[in-house]
Amino acid sequence: MTGGTAQATLPTMLSFVKFQHTLFALPFAFLGVFLAADGWPGWLTVALVLLAMVGARTSAMGLNRIIDREIDRRNPRTADRELPSGRLSLAGAWGVTLAGAAAFVLAGVNLNPLTTALLPVAMLFFVVYPYLKRFTWLCHVWLGITVGAAGAGGYIAVSGAFTLEAWLLWAAAAAWIAGFDVVYAMLDEAFDRQHGVHSIPADLGRNAAIAVTTGMYITAVASWIGLGVAAGPLGAAFLVAVLAVVAPLLAWQLRLLVRDGAGRALGAFNLNLWIGSLLLVASLLDIVWLR
Secondary structure: OOOOOOOOOHHHHHHHOOHHHHHHOHHHHHHHHHHHHOOOOOHHHHHHHHHHHHHHHHHHHHHHHHHOHHHHHHOOOOOOOHHHHOOOOHHHHHHHHHHHHHHHHHHHHOOOHHHHHHHHHHHHHHHHHHHHOOOOOOHHHHHHHHHHHHHHHHHHHHHOOOOHHHHHHHHHHHHHHHHHHHHHHHHHHHHHHHHOOOOHHHHHOHHHHHHHHHHHHHHHHHHHHHHHHHOOOOOHHHHHHHHHHHHHHHHHHHHHHHHHOHHHHHHHHHHHHHHHHHHHHHHHHHHHHOO
């Protein structure tokens, strides 16, 4: 059921776009903001970056769910989502998605010329991802690049330019997100293989999926270390957070994946929500208090 009779309540709309998962990328956007500003950038910049992030995440997730609604309907794990189950109409889904896109554009054009120029590129990335999984297992990498751009986006929102710090922020978040997206895809390995949906687990197998996730996590940690060394405002607090907390946490998730499978590893999935927040707090310690 995707007709116009479903009630588009606020909880349903928030659930439709998995609003709580905005926390994956939002801390990295503000890490980029504070790093580029070397401190507080001003309330207007913070408000615009927040609006851009929420809008981007809402429009990207909405497009993914709309484009994938028939696949979700056939998959027992996803059949109860808002569109396949009929709890949200297709018109309501488009309303949420377009509202997010409008917020994203409004924020982008009010930040600086570079963010304005990059708006069409970002929207193209949002649209391509849902279709990419129909053709190639590289969809995980594309998703990582798309969501991971939050850190670089926050940086250029303040600086108006790409620098090494922006690239390292982007690479770290992109590799981290792509890594746990591969783990997530392991839950649907049999379904994807049967229905022609491409993913690393479905196309290349479980061992390849574990190897790719391991490589992605190593790349993420190495990029965060590189950021801590290369970015002048960062220092001991950020590097301690990466080496003493983030790296062991990712290693523990990999151990669960190898020993117990994707289901057990994803039991620790929500801990990933805290990685960005931890690194943001550590960066603020370096930028503000410890200075």
